[in-house]
Every structure is written in structure tokens, then in C-alpha cells.
């Protein structure tokens with residue numbers, strides 16, 4: 001199982017939960033130090049030895065995507081699941097002031113990189129008996145909200161990418177679904193709502209169950225659906 005954003009927040013909690021269920025997890029993320037901490041925690045708690053996959057979704061070149069594919073192919077020969085959880089908020093700003101480079105970065109990290117990573121891993125997903133791809137959506141993915149700019153638009157796009165992939169599932173034999181975890185106490189949430197009472201928010205561990213459901217055998221037969 002490949003989990004993006006596995007060094008922090010929801011991605012880390014999902015990686016831990018998968019490992020607890022016995023999955024070998026590929027910990028993909030930007031900051032090696034954080035990934036190593038996730039790795040150590042999984043090993044300490046008796047989970048299967050994970051794979052460390054430091055990978056910057058903002059800057060990765062075609063060569064790096066290919067190298068990632070080749071490394072996973074050599075080490076595991078197949079990928080059973082891909083959980084797209086990494087993401088960035090960008091800024092909260094009205095459209096007429098929205099910083100253009102930030103817009104491009106958010107769309108790239110949250111949407112285009114999910115496409116690139118999915119495309120890269122499709123040959124390995126196809127080798128699985130039951131491959132599943134889960135995208136992380138948001139409350140601003142189905143109805144745009146003022147000031148949420150590129151983040152909101154990237155999540156609309158994520159829903160579209162999921163639907164296109166799901167509709168191609170006859171060819172790909174891969175199920176694809178998306179999930180909006182709702183408000184969770186993470187660095188991103190704090191960035192979006194700095195004045196909020198953090199004690200009212202659930203911890204990342206509280207939202208792992210639906211990810212496990214969609215990534216595991218219970219989610220068989222579900223395709224092209226979006227969950228809150």
C-alpha cells in the first residue's frame with residue numbers, strides 16, 4: 001500500500017492503521033525526517049517493515065517518477081493500493097488577489113501530482129488481484145467557497161480525476177473512490193483556521209477507518225463513489 005503524506009497528519013495516521021492490520025506500507029512524503037519517524041513507529045509497534053519513499057510532489061521530474069516505479073517494481077513487484085493524502089492549502093485569498101505562483105503550486109501538488117503518481121503506478125496496480133485507489137477530497141470540492149481558491153479548485157479536479165479513473169476501470173481493473181475526512185486536527189487545519197479551538201477537532205487517528213474500508217477487501221465492488 002502506498003500512502004502519500006505519510007510523515008504527518010492524516011496520511012501518517014492511515015499509514016499506522018494499515019501497518020497495524022499487517023499491510024506493508026510505502027511511506028511517501030516530502031520530509032525524510034518525518035518519514036523516518038513514521039517508519040520507526042511502525043517497526044516499534046511490530047508492523048511489517050515499511051518502505052521509505054522520500055518524494056517531493058511539487059518538484060519531482062519524469063525521471064524521478066520512473067525511478068519510483070522501478071524501485072517499487074524491484075522490491076515488491078506490485079502495488080495493491082494507493083492512498084493520495086498529501087496536500088497543501090496554499091493561501092486563503094479572494095480570486096482578484098490570489099498569488100499566481102501559489103495557485104500553480106497548489107494545483108500541481110494536490111491534483112496534477114495525483115494524476116502523475118497514479119499514471120506511474122498503474123502498471124504495478126494492474127498486477128494486484130484487487131487494486132484500489134483512494135483520493136482525498138474536501139468539503140470545498142463540490143461547492144466552491146469564497147477565498148478557498150486553488151485548494152477548492154484542486155479538490156474539484158481530484159473528484160474529476162477519480163471519476164475518470166473509475167470510469168476507465170473496465171480497462172484498468174482498478175477501483176477508485178474519494179473521501180472527505182471532515183475537519184481534523186492537523187497542521188493544515190491550523191493554517192486554515194488559526195483562531196479555532198483545536199480541542200474541538202478530532203485527531204487524525206479518528207478518520208482512518210473509512211480509508212481502511214476503501215483500501216481493504218470490504219471496499220470491493222465500490223467504484224467511482226465519493227464519501228464524507
Ligand code: NDP
Pocket residue numbers: 004005006007008009010011028029030031034055056057058059084085086087088109136137138139180181182183184185186187188189
Ligand atoms: P498536513 O499538513 O498535516 O499533512 C500534509 C501532508 O502532505 C504532509 O505529510 C506533507 O509532508 C505532505 N506534502 C505536502 N506537500 C508535499 C509535497 N510537495 N510532496 C510530498 N508530500 C507533501 O495535512 P492533513 O493531514 O490535514 O491533510 C491530508 C489531506 O486531507 C489533504 O489532502 C487535505 O487536503 C485533506 N483534508 C484535510 C482536512 C483537515 O481538516 N485536516 C479536511 C479535509 C481534507 P511534509 O509534512 O513533509 O510537508
